[in-house]
Amino acid sequence: MAKWKCGVCGYIHDGDSAPDKCPKCDAPKEKFEKLADDKVQLIERSRLTNGLHQRLYTLLDDVSGVCEKGIADNLDPGCLSIFKKINDCSQKGKQMIKAEIQGHIGKGKWG
Ligand SMILES: [Zn+2]
Structure with missing residues (x-):
């Protein structure tokens, strides 16, 4: 189109x-x-990428939720350590996505 x-x-x-x-x-x-067609392609691809970022963000939010339950449960040090480490990764991932999306908006990449 x-x-x-x-x-x-x-x-x-x-x-x-x-x-x-x-x-x-x-x-x-x-x-x-x-x-022009090349600009249309770029916009379509930007929309796809932004959609992927949003999906990833939602998934990471779920990951954090699961980890927080595990942290609250606090069964044993080994489990707690895993939940904390994965939660940290998830939080960092979410921060990276937020920064990247902010960058896209700043450069007018949103189509
Ligand atoms: Zn206008």
């Missing part, structure tokens, strides 16, 4: 033609430009 970019605010519209006005900033249809 074709993509159109608002020249005023950068909003991306998916469709066969530009919208009558920008849903984000109300700019008229004439302000939209059709994006």
Whole structure:
């Protein structure tokens, strides 16, 4: 599907033609430009990657939840150590994802 970019605010519209006005900033249809195929590909791939980051973040959240139950249960030092180490990895992973997503937003990579 074709993509159109608002020249005023950068909003991306998916469709066969530009919208009558920008849903984000109300700019008229004439302000939209059709994006070239390579840019369309890049936006599709960015959306995919951002989706993967979001899935991973959700999974890591689950991992942390499981670890926290194990930590609270505190059965024995060996188990506790594993739960704590994996929880640390999960927290670090979540921080990395947050930083990366912030970077994408900063560079206007969100499509
Ligand atoms: Zn706009």
